[in-house]
Amino acid sequence: MISITSLYASLCGILILALAIRVVYLRRKNKVGIGNGGVDDLRRAVRVHANAIEYIPIVLILMAALELNGVNGWLMHVLGSLLVLSRLLHAQGLSGSPGVSFGRFWGTLVTWIVIIISVVANLVQFFAN
Template identity: 35%
Template sequence: MSLTVTPLYAGLLTLLYLVLTVRVVRYRRGNQISLGDQGDSQMAKRVRVHGNWAEYAPLVMILLLITELQGAPALVLHLIGAAFLIGRICHAVGVSQTPQIMPLRVVGMVLTISVMILTSLGLIGHSLL
């Protein structure tokens, strides 16, 4: 079985991660912040956006991979991947702004949590059949 959908979203999500990483590194260099956030709220916000991605993306990518390996239809896999990617972008943009754009942040988290719940339940259901 050749994987076709998971690699696409792994690549796209990695590019998003790199954008978030560059935002942190540039701010650190521009403001001479070596470790932590040194009380700089903008630095703290960038680190948190970056960290939030890192907390959710690996697990969702594992769920997507297992779902693809279980033979889920490509449409379902794309819905999972696209919803998660859109959710992560919405969350990052919403949290990154000052003041935060709460509707974007909320949409981002709703999409993220929904993907996790639905994919988990689908995998559990499939394994019980």
């Protein structure tokens, strides 16, 4: 059973849905049927949503593998909490500015750290057994 991963998958699902709703809202507001119509806010909203879609699934797959292999619950909660926090930071940072920002920088960095820790932990699990 992967109940811890399910918790963080659900939280990330809420985030992805919220980001998608924001894209739809901006498309309707700016009368853009597809793409971004050259509207800066919409272009960033599409990119924020896409970025979440690019990173969240691989982390959840890595977390599910760890949980199925019996990794301690505390590590799972650390990874899941950091994933949600980093994705929120990134969404906030990129939504506010297309350039460098606190949220974008730390959101990206922490997401990458979660991926690295998850990969290493999975490899350790594999080679230890």
